[in-house]
Amino acid sequence: MKEIIxxxxxxxxxxxLSPDKFLRPTNKSGNQIYIVTxxxxxxxMREIGxxxxxxxxxxxxxxxxxxxxxxxxxMEKPYKQLIVWDPDAEQIIGGYRFLSGTDVKxxxxxxxxxxxxxxxxFNDKFIKEFMPHTIELGRAFVQPDYQTTKxxxxxxxxxxxxxxxxxxxIHSVKGAKYFIGKVTIYKDYPVRSRELIYEYxxxxxxxxxxxxxxxxxxxxxxxxxxxxxxxxxxxxxADDYKLLIKAVRxxxxxxxxxxxxxxxxxxxxxxxxSIQDHDFGSVxxxxxxxxxxxxxxxKKQRYIQPYVEYLRKLMDERKAARKLAKEEKLKLKLKKEKxxxxxKAKKAKAKEAKDANKIKEAKVKEAKxxxx
Numbered sequence: 001m002k003e004i005i006x007x008x009x010x011x012x013x014x015x016x017l018s019p020d021k022f023l024r025p026t027n028k029s030g031n032q033i034y035i036v037t038x039x040x041x042x043x044x045m046r047e048i049g050x051x052x053x054x055x056x057x058x059x060x061x062x063x064x065x066x067x068x069x070x071x072x073x074x075m076e077k078p079y080k081q082l083i084v085w086d087p088d089a090e091q092i093i094g095g096y097r098f099l100s101g102t103d104v105k106x107x108x109x110x111x112x113x114x115x116x117x118x119x120x121x122f123n124d125k126f127i128k129e130f131m132p133h134t135i136e137l138g139r140a141f142v143q144p145d146y147q148t149t150k151x152x153x154x155x156x157x158x159x160x161x162x163x164x165x166x167x168x169x170i171h172s173v174k175g176a177k178y179f180i181g182k183v184t185i186y187k188d189y190p191v192r193s194r195e196l197i198y199e200y201x202x203x204x205x206x207x208x209x210x211x212x213x214x215x216x217x218x219x220x221x222x223x224x225x226x227x228x229x230x231x232x233x234x235x236x237x238a239d240d241y242k243l244l245i246k247a248v249r250x251x252x253x254x255x256x257x258x259x260x261x262x263x264x265x266x267x268x269x270x271x272x273x274s275i276q277d278h279d280f281g282s283v284x285x286x287x288x289x290x291x292x293x294x295x296x297x298x299k300k301q302r303y304i305q306p307y308v309e310y311l312r313k314l315m316d317e318r319k320a321a322r323k324l325a326k327e328e329k330l331k332l333k334l335k336k337e338k339x340x341x342x343x344k345a346k347k348a349k350a351k352e353a354k355d356a357n358k359i360k361e362a363k364v365k366e367a368k369x370x371x372x
Contacts, residue, residue, distance in 0.1 A: 001057075001064045002064060002065055002066045003066060004050060004053050004054055004057075004066055004067070005046070005050050005066050005067055007047065007050065007091075008043050008044075008046055008047040008050070009043075010090045010091070012043045013043060013044055013047060013090070013091075013092075014090065016036065016040075016041040016042075016043055016044045017032075017034050017036070017041070017044065017085060021034045021035055021036050021040070021041070022034055023035050023082070023165065023168050024164065024165075024168050024307055024310055025310065026084065026157070026160075026161040026164045027157075027160070027161075027164055027302070027303075027306050028153070028157040028160060028161065029086075029153050029154050029156075029157045029161065030087070030088070031084050031085060031086055031087065031093060031154070031161050032084070032085045032087055033082065033083070033084055033085070033161070033164060033165050033168065034082070034083050034085055035080050035081065035082050035083075036080070036081050036083065037078050037079075037080055037081060038069070038073045038074045038078055038081075039074075039078065041081075044081070044083070044092075045069065045073060045081065046067060046069075047092060048069075048081055048083065048092065048095060049067030049068050049069035049073075050067050050068075051092055051094075051095075051141065051143045052067070052068035052069075052139055052141050053065065053066070053067055053068035054143060054144060055094075055141040055142065055143050055144060055147075056068060056141065056280075056281065057281075058144050058147075059184075059186045060186035060187055060188050060281060060283070061184065061186055061280055061281035061283045062280070062281050063279075063280065063281075064281075068139070072097070072099075072115050073097065077103055078099075079097040079098060079099045079115070079138070080097065080098055080099065081095055081096075081097050082095055082096055082097070082098060082162075082165045082169075083095035084158070084161040084162060084164075084165070086151075086154055088154075089151070089154070091143075091145075092143065093142065093143060093146050093154065093158050093161060094140070094141050094142035094143055094146065094158055094159070094161070094162055095139075095140075095141065095162070096137050096138060096139055096140035096141070096162065096165075097115075097137075097138050097139050098135050098136060098137050098138070098169065099114075099135070099136055100134070100135050100173060100176065101130075101131040101132055101133065101134035101135065101136070102132055102175070104131065104136070106127070110127075112127060112131055114136050114180075115136060115138045115139075115182075116136065116138070116180070116181065116182050116285075116287065118279075119182070119214060119215060119275045119277060119285060119287075120212050120213060120214055120215065120272065120275070120287050121212070121213050121215060122211065122212050123209075123210055123211055123212070123213075125209060125211060126211040126212060130177075130178060130211060130289075132175065133175055133176060133177035133178055134176070134177070134178045134179070134180055135169060135173060135176050135178070135179055135180075136179075136180050136181060137166075137179055137180070137181035138181055138182060140162065140181075140258060142158045142159055142162070146158040159257060159261060163261065163299075163302075163303050164303055164306070164307070166179070166303060167300075167302075167303030167304040167306070167307050168307045170292045170295075170303075170304055171304055171307055171308060171311075176292065177291065177292055177293065178289055178290065178291055178292065179289065179290040179292065180212070180287070180288065180289045180290075181287075181288060182285040182286065182287060182288075183256070183258045183259055183262060183285070183286050183288055184256070184258065184283045184284070184285055184286075185197070185256055185259075185274075185283065185284040185286070186281070186283050186284075187276075187281070187282050187283060187284065189253065189256070189284075190251045190252075190253055192224055192227075192251060193247075193248045193251045193253050194284060195220045195221060195224040195228075196224060196227070196228055196231065196244060196247055196248065197244065197248070197255065197256075197259060198218070198220050198273075198274055198286070199220060199224065199225060199228035199232065200228070200232060200240060200241065200244045201271035201286070202271060203228075203232055203240065204237040204240065204267075205237070205268075205269045205270055205271040205288075206270075206271060207270045207271060207272050207273075207289070211270070211272070211289070212272040212287050212289070213272060213273060214272065214273045214274060214275035214287065215275065216275055216276075217273045217274065217275060218273070218274040218275055218276060218284060231243050231244070231247050232244070236267075237263075237267050238267075241263060259286075262288055262290065264296075264299070265290055265295055265296065265299050266290055266291065266294045266295050266296060266299075267294070267296070268291050268294040269288060269289065269290050269291075270288065270289040271286065271287070271288060272286070272287030272288065272289070273286070273287060274286040274287075
């Protein structure tokens with residue numbers, strides 16, 4: 001396993017985080033959200049790669065390389081990087097990468113070239129009906145300093161800040177209706193707890209259309225399947241989720257933060273099964289789909305509405321600025337016209353005085369001329 005690189009110079013990072021890459025302020029903690037690519041912000045991309053590897057290794061995953069970047073970050077039309085920037089500490093809190101399905105090409109075998117395509121297969125219905133309206137999310141991380149109470153309120157709202165970014169994408173990416181992506185469980189997580197999470201997801205969010213399927217799905221033991229039937233006795237996902245939390249805590253664990261976040265977004269999520277990724281620390285990856293329109297109203301109000309209000313405020317400010325500029329332009333025009341008129345009047349007055357003087361001189365000359 002290679003040694004992770006040193007942090008990229010903060011002044012260099014700040015120089016690349018220019019106003020044109022700014023997306024929105026966060027709802028909490030006074031942080032900032034930017035969208036960059038490896039092409040327009042190469043040093044920021046390097047720091048993202050460093051923090052990804054740092055974060056994933058801390059959980060038991062990672063690539064083992066000095067930074068976590070790949071071809072999807074650097075291809076001709078690369079995945080975009082959404083990051084949360086702490087302007088006080090001048091460092092990246094976390095981020096994820098994303099790409100619209102309209103920018104994804106089909107490979108020779110007819111499968112879309114999504115990041116998750118090396119682990120999952122997509123059926124024709126997904127490719128024709130869903131893919132043009134899909135955004136793939138991946139490599140979500142919160143760097144280690146913000147996973148504890150070390151950074152105070154900044155740590156508390158770190159993951160929440162990432163969802164602020166998702167709220168902005170939902171509102172701003174034209175034609176987008178779905179999020180797809182992989183959610184990770186590290187290999188040292190208790191097997192029974194992991195399998196109970198799978199059983200909960202299978203019960204309430206099973207993908208009956210088989211839009212996406214893992215190439216080598218992880219099986220759940222018969223023992224855990226039997227146990228799950230005795231635990232998950234409720235009809236509503238939210239009620240069964242409370243029972244899942246209790247069961248996992250009895251194992252001395254918590255439901256992983258990203259699973260908890262996705263499950264709390266909607267009641268219509270789709271679960272595509274799970275697979276072990278031996279190229280990424282042998283972690284367990286679960287495929288999920290979220291329908292944007294089906295987000296719980298509380299989540300829309302929390303993550304989308306503030307962005308809409310921010311845009312409205314921004315538009316009002318720009319409108320006011322344009323109005324002010326127009327008024328200033330009119331004032332300047334009137335001032336110039338007034339100065340021009342005054343100059344013209346002064347010139348006319350001077351001409352009039354000159355003409356009067358000429359007449360006077362002519363009369364004097366005439367008076368002095370001897371008469372015959």
